[in-house]
Amino acid sequence: MLLLLSACLIAQPATCRDEQIPVGGGAANAFICLRNSQSVLAQWQDEHPCWHVEKWRCAARGAPAPKP
Secondary structure (H helix, E strand, O other), X not given: OEEEEXXXXXXXXXXXXXXXXXXXXXXXXXXXXXXXXXHHHHHHHHHOOOEEEXXXXXXXXXXXXXXX
C-alpha cells in the first residue's frame, strides 16, 4: 500500500506537490495502512517543515494521487 498525499508550501499555498510514500509494517490492506499512516505523516511533516499536508489517503500501488 501507498500513502498518497498532497502538500502545499506554507508561504505559497498555490504551490503544491504530490507524494507517494510506501507504508511498511505489513500494510497489505487499507486498515493497516490507515493505522500506520499517522506516524508516516508525522515523520514526513517533520522532514518538510515548509510544507502543509492538504490531503492524504491510502491506496494500492498504481492509484492516482489526490488532487489538491
